[in-house]
Amino acid sequence: MGGELINPSKLTEYRNKLDIIKRTADQIIKDFEIYSEIISFSGKPETAYVELSDQIRPIVRKLLNKNVSKFVSLLYRIDVEEEKVNEAISSGESAVYQITHLILERELLKVVTREYFNKI
Numbered sequence: 001m002g003g004e005l006i007n008p009s010k011l012t013e014y015r016n017k018l019d020i021i022k023r024t025a026d027q028i029i030k031d032f033e034i035y036s037e038i039i040s041f042s043g044k045p046e047t048a049y050v051e052l053s054d055q056i057r058p059i060v061r062k063l064l065n066k067n068v069s070k071f072v073s074l075l076y077r078i079d080v081e082e083e084k085v086n087e088a089i090s091s092g093e094s095a096v097y098q099i100t101h102l103i104l105e106r107e108l109l110k111v112v113t114r115e116y117f118n119k120i
Contacts, residue, residue, distance in 0.1 A: 011105065014112050021045045023111045024104075028052055031107070032059065035074050049104065057100045064089075064096065075099075080106050 014020045025041035025048060032039045037059050042051060063071035075085060080102045088098035 011108055011112065014108060015049065016045070018045050020108070020111055020115065021048045023114075024048075024108045025052060027107045027111055028056070028104075031074070031078050032056075034077065035070055037074075052104060053100050056103055057096055060099050060103070061096045064099075075103075078103055078106055079110070 022041075022043065022045075025039075029039045029041065039052065039055050039059075041048065044051070060071070063074065075082075080099070084102055085099060088095045088102065091098060
């Protein structure tokens, strides 16, 4: 996986870059749209994480409870690590929050990885 080239702990520095945030939001919108789930983004970088998280979380909850195959398919498309999802699910009540965070982090990592390869 391309993610190993960029240390996930360094992703924090990219969260303040407007172009990266916008491309991450676009990636999230695209990936969820394929499954008929609508995500929107105001374009405000200072609220991006909360804004996107607040929209993704109820979708994750709904799919986990009502359509597990669609949920698994979405996670596969986004390329969230199965082991991390299983850990989140086994943790109980905060699973939806943890999975939402995993989705946001993975989508950011995709954008940052593309940025990295476009520069070399």
